[in-house]
Amino acid sequence: MRREIELVHLVAVDAGRSGTKVVTDGARDYFPSVLGEYRELRLERRMSRTDMIVEYSGQRYYVGDVARDESVSGAQLMVRTKAHNDTKIFVLTALHRVLPDNAYVFLVTGEPIDNHTAGEKLRMKQLLLGDHTIRVNGELKTFHVVRVEVAAECATAGWALRRPGRFHVVDAGSRTVNFATMDNGRWIDRLSGSMDFGLETVQNISLSMFARMVAAELSKHVGTLAPVVLIGGKAAPLAEYLEQYAEVDVHPDPLYANATAFYQLGVKALETATAQ
Template identity: 30%
Template sequence: MGVLNLGIDAGNYRAKVAGPYGVDSYRTAICDWFERNIEEDFGEDDMEFAYNGRKGFAGTLASYEDQFGGGAMYGDSKAHDDTLIRTLLAAYRYTKKYCPDRGRFNLVVGQPIVSHKPKEKQKIIDLLQGSHFITINREDFHFYFDQVSVAAEGSGAFWASPKRGQIRIIDIGSGTVNMATLNHAKHINNASATFNYGVETAGGKENIDNIARAVIRSATQLKWRQSDTVFVCGGVASDILPLLAEHFTNIQPIIPQLNSYSGTQIHLPTFANAVGFYELARLTYG
């Protein structure tokens, strides 16, 4: 079989994956392995893994069993080992769901705008590219990542539903908020940034009012105007959009359009980065 193109948004709370068959998502909590006296089921994404001497649990299982809480590594860069584990688990879940015979991939993955720099991008490429042997749920897998590219989160979501002219994108994640400006599909650096707060680090959905106010303050720092064309993506897009609409007069969610083998698929705004990354992979790698 040939090489499969995937777009992977390996977020701190959930990973989102897009490819030619559709999309997938799982809880990205990871914790160290221990012997469980009672093996409870916590979710359909429960996983036990072993990779390169490291053993652990992942998915909803890890979010409950992690003795240190959270099961996520927050920060403004994804150049760390947890990103590799999350990406391998994403590839496993995608192939298990849609195409069990696939093992070779071209990837486009994400990095916050603030860390979208050559050295940080190369760290991620070096981390992911090449051959990987991993055991998941007591079954051995060999995955090979042929080509890897790194796109900017938020900005990459543009390709999930491209628009003409100048647009602003607010990508609200669990640990960061990426705010991107694009003009005729070109990223505008001096009107884009990453802000070091997100849904999980700023009180959760219960604190959505304050998160919305923080986003509006961040937009004013970038000199965005109330009348600008603004698109919102991320898992809380539907909850936060009415609050942001009190400030922005022309705001709407990104509705990702995936070019799948079966035709165009429409997905929720939470998949905007993953679908955008897949579209970039499809355009880049063919």
């Protein structure tokens, strides 16, 4: 068992609606979660690290900044479920960027709290388990995803903080705002959930009014607000406006908070398997 575990690469992928964050041993990575159709360009483009031509299962796509710029269909998918082809492409692209060819993978990814159900986790595992061959910018790699765990976004980041006392973790994402109430390292399901709006689904609203919406919804769910820890790419600017409603701290690594927590969860799972 120990030898088999040593051969597997542990990779955490937070496939957010705005960006895909990746954490593995000794590496972290980010690219925009934008996918669109591929087309031949008439004007030469100097491709950056976040410009990708992806080929998978007979289809060719643009992924990243080039999809936003050059694909007619290039967009962030804001549907409720994450168990769909876009997530698969983003996860496999993430693996391609940080792993060698023919790698065996233990993947930890996440779902918003309200979607963290047995059925949705099963669909995510069925989507990602197995052998996958993908070409990114001309380089072909095959991955063998032998294990998938689906963590709860936001709540897992709260667990990883190891912070005593009661506090709320708030993750203001593009489609949803997740919140998890933590009490001495344990999350409280009754006081945790997902708000059905996000930074890129609420139109024509200032960040200060968005913070007010978050405070109003959070207080509706949990009552009197305990200290709040903000995670996500907009944590720092949001904190400036949210602190008038509650005591607010910004996570020390807000953009990678979920991905890093997913990785820690995977490490713990491997330690448990090794001990058996």
